[in-house]
Amino acid sequence: MTTKAGTILYLNGVSVSFDGFRAINDLSLVLDKGEMRAIIGPNGAGKTTMMDIITGKTRPDKGEVFFDGNIDLTRHDEPGIANLGIGRKFQKPTVFESHTVEDNIRLSLKGERSVFAALFAKNSVADDRRITEILETVRLDGRRDALAANLSHGQKQWLEIGMLLAQDPKLLLVDEPVAGMTDAETAETARLLKDIAREHSVIVVEHDMHFVRELDVKVTCLHEGSVLAEGPLDHVAADQRVVEVYLGR
């Protein structure tokens, strides 16, 4: 068995059932520190449930779930896991529409700040620098004074990724980021995530194979709650079982 040293995420023999149905079935998946991984698989393969287990929303019936080497995630609850440094972005963007792009990031910065202090107190130079850095990463520096409500769907997704970054997570879980995006936004999102992956570990769940190809990272295909195939996209896409359950449909 692989050793946990040097891993950011280590799932071993994880199972969870809902009313007798095994949504996750003896799942093992290891992510190295600094790695970005794409997760693919048909509807109901267990992708969301796997993310729920990692973030503490769902407790596994059995198996090991370790973060950053030796932190046993099954011993922590959802807020605790977020504090440990796992950030999750759901498919639908949930930004503060009536605030500016800049304030959305400011409100998300890690640390002891009340909403009042974040919005009205004198801003610290360090915070401002960090906000600029994040806005540059998520391609929104030119829109910092815009109301979030006025962003395109794709830009809202980027803003929410920026809000995740403001929490300074070690591992980002990103669920179907390019659903509903234009082709140009999709291509830019691949570049943006690659930039983020230089300093973070990232798991991206996505159905858009063109986008997954652009990410150019190791791919894991889930099926019926466990790993069906894993490796470079070309290797996974050539796997007859993957074609049968997913790509060929």
Ligand SMILES: Nc1ncnc2c1ncn2[C@@H]1O[C@H](COP(=O)(O)OP(=O)(O)OP(=O)(O)O)[C@@H](O)[C@H]1O
């Ligand atoms: N809370 C729950 N109660 C009962 N069944 C559940 C629950 N959560 C998930 N399931 C079932 O577990 C299986 C895996 O679902 P999951 O949402 O993890 O798949 P997925 O790979 O994320 O699919 P999709 O691509 O559609 O998002 C599905 O058959 C689903 O119906």
